[in-house]
Amino acid sequence: MVSNVDTLLDSSRIEAFRSALLAWYETHQREMPWRGSPDPYAVWISEIMLQQTRVDQVRPYYDRFMKRFPTVEALGMASLEEILKAWEGMGYYARARNLHRAAGQIVERHEGKIPDNPAQISVLPGIGPYTAAAVLSIAYGRDCPVVDGNVVRVLSRLFHLTDDPAAAAAKKQMAALAERLLVTGRAGDFNQAMMELGATVCTPRQPDCGGCPVSSFCLARRELPDPSVLPRKQPRKQRPHHHVAAGIVRRGDKILIVRRPMDGLLGGLWEFPGGKSEDEAAMEEFLRNDLKRKLGIEIRVGRVLATVRHAFTHFEMTLHGYDCTYHGGEARHRDGNECRWIRFEDYEQYAFPRAHIRLIETMKESEGSPQPASATQSELSAQSGPSTKNLPNA
């Protein structure tokens, strides 16, 4: 589509485009705590948090995180456990693990200063092409164009690009166009303006072309009845649905939690032990066998304390939380996962996956939280039946 691209790429039109975009950004940008004074550390943290995560979700996490870890040195001193706890609920926990490693490297190799050049910043864990360009342009004013999901969408429509943006050739083309349009000397503003435009005006569905400052430059607007068909979206597979049994295993006034391995899903987080069951009808038996096999403990499985539905990107899960009582064994995980007996009220000191948090909240609401050892079996069974009140679509 060279001819399409050329339509906009003459210097006077590019200048007009830049002026319109920057003028719009000046008056329409949203308030964000990391804007204003470009502290490289603040920019770095915000950009990591903003990976695949919306501004409004990041905001409260960012404020708490910066209060807790105000500098690279503070972050470098922190344990992974502290950082994961601060990250709890935001997802993509590899970001927190990479932040922990990167902070250590920045303190040790760069005297606590975020690198200001592509070669050094790009090798830090968790910093890919987008984040490198974002930090370098916003914090250091370097002329590096960013290409994120917003920019891909804006450019696809602006230039009527119909290729799959996931393809290598399309990525190259996007990068070249962003580079060509970039306002030299104001790269940070330009990049943020493009992203802000994509996030608030040139949205995936029902873009506000009437409110767009650069609609007169937009080829999709001119040539298509509906610009929102771009960028070309590829067909998605449907997600499988799994049933997971988790045991809230009581031993006196303690309950058992197990830490997930560092790599993989929800890496480094704590959870109630259990696993995926093929047979939804035989969850209790599965759970008893599963904890025997993985942890070497004997349990008695009681009633369902709470049931939670939870959607991940690539699968869906119904999490069944069972009231269990301990009946012997050492609680040593066969794969070496750390096991810990904690008091129920101490769970807030550990980072849990969202689904397990909701399990805990549901148990507390229904007064089905694990009872002190003094409670008899009859007292427990006298309580209300399985709680499914937080189970959407059930």
Place this chain on the structure above:
DNA sequence: AAGACGGGGGT
């Protein structure tokens, strides 16, 4: 090139 990796909000 494709898949793994969370969670929330918009439509």
Place this chain on the structure above:
DNA sequence: ACCCCAGTCTT
């Protein structure tokens, strides 16, 4: 119910 997000890393 489905879409997709201020992406990165691994295979």
